[in-house]
Amino acid sequence: MSDTDFTGQGVLITGGASGIGWATAAAFAARGARVAIADLKADVAQSRAVELGDGHIGLGGDVADEAACDRIVAATAEAFGRIDVLVNCAGIVDSFAPTVEQSGAAFKRLMDIHVGGSFQMAKRAAVEMIPRKHGVIVNISSIAGALALPRRNAYTAAKHGLIGLTKALACDWAEHRIRVNAVAPGYVDTPFIAGAIEAGRLDPAIIRRRTPMGELLPPSAIADAIIFLASPLAAWVTGATLPVDGGYVAFGAASDAAVIEGG
Ligand SMILES: NC(=O)c1ccc[n+]([C@@H]2O[C@H](COP(=O)([O-])OP(=O)(O)OC[C@H]3O[C@@H](n4cnc5c(N)ncnc54)[C@H](O)[C@@H]3O)[C@@H](O)[C@H]2O)c1
Numbered sequence: 001m002s003d004t005d006f007t008g009q010g011v012l013i014t015g016g017a018s019g020i021g022w023a024t025a026a027a028f029a030a031r032g033a034r035v036a037i038a039d040l041k042a043d044v045a046q047s048r049a050v051e052l053g054d055g056h057i058g059l060g061g062d063v064a065d066e067a068a069c070d071r072i073v074a075a076t077a078e079a080f081g082r083i084d085v086l087v088n089c090a091g092i093v094d095s096f097a098p099t100v101e102q103s104g105a106a107f108k109r110l111m112d113i114h115v116g117g118s119f120q121m122a123k124r125a126a127v128e129m130i131p132r133k134h135g136v137i138v139n140i141s142s143i144a145g146a147l148a149l150p151r152r153n154a155y156t157a158a159k160h161g162l163i164g165l166t167k168a169l170a171c172d173w174a175e176h177r178i179r180v181n182a183v184a185p186g187y188v189d190t191p192f193i194a195g196a197i198e199a200g201r202l203d204p205a206i207i208r209r210r211t212p213m214g215e216l217l218p219p220s221a222i223a224d225a226i227i228f229l230a231s232p233l234a235a236w237v238t239g240a241t242l243p244v245d246g247g248y249v250a251f252g253a254a255s256d257a258a259v260i261e262g263g
Pocket residue numbers: 014015016017018019020021038039040041061062063064088089090091092113114140141142143184185186187188189190191192193
């Protein structure tokens with residue numbers, strides 16, 4: 001059996017109906033796991049689960065709602081009899097408004113989804129994992145967990161916060177052999193970014209020039225890193241944040257990072 005074979009394992013992915021979460025769901029399903037796709041969009045979560053084939057489930061729920069997190073974890077544990085991997089992918093974009101025009105409610109909502117939701121899902125999933133002395137949790141930070149994105153205060157704070165939460169949970173649960181890690185993607189070609197580009201808030205040409213590898217990343221690149229972190233190849237990796245960003249946060253020169261033909 002290969003190190004990245006997840007046959008028989010139960011995998012729960014929030015935000016699994018789209019983008020990085022969906023690519024991750026497909027990657028785990030292709031490696032034999034049973035996948036629960038949990039998403040605010042219940043209908044899309046269910047049709048995505050059908051797309052993956054027999055044995056997978058789709059669940060609706062808002063990860064900012066504690067009771068919904070409890071329901072999602074309970075339904076997954078009941079369907080699969082076990083939860084081996086939790087991937088916290090649910091997320092929303094920030095307002096991009098000038099800071100003095102930003103609302104406290106929007107700030108709180110973003111923090112509640114990214115940080116509060118990841119905390120609540122992890123806490124509830126750990127109740128399933130602790131007795132089995134096995135489990136892997138992967139949170140999704142960002143280049144915004146290492147660098148500031150102006151006008152995206154809540155997003156920057158949340159993605160920095162997720163790195164701290166990842167370390168704290170990793171240390172707390174190490175004795176139970178539950179590993180907690182994060183990936184920190186650069187700009188990934190998903191509906192999340194496509195929406196910001198369409199709204200004129202991001203310019204793909206500038207992103208490509210600022211990224212040493214000169215491209216927006218495919219969602220599968222993040223899924224591959226999550227597969228690695230969930231696998232026995234990463235058996236001694238916990239509390240870590242793995243940048244998967246085409247070199248974005250490594251680059252610090254006062255110039256473009258990549259020469260783009262025609263860009
Ligand atoms: N795309 C990027 O460039 C990028 C870069 C770094 C980090 N990320 C992070 O990756 C994660 C996934 O982003 P994506 O690009 O795949 O976005 P996406 O918009 O394609 O998918 C996000 C999914 O989360 C779901 N969701 C949103 N709020 C939710 C809630 N309250 N409860 C349950 N589900 C909810 C949405 O319905 C959607 O299906 C996010 O945390 C995002 O911050 C994305």
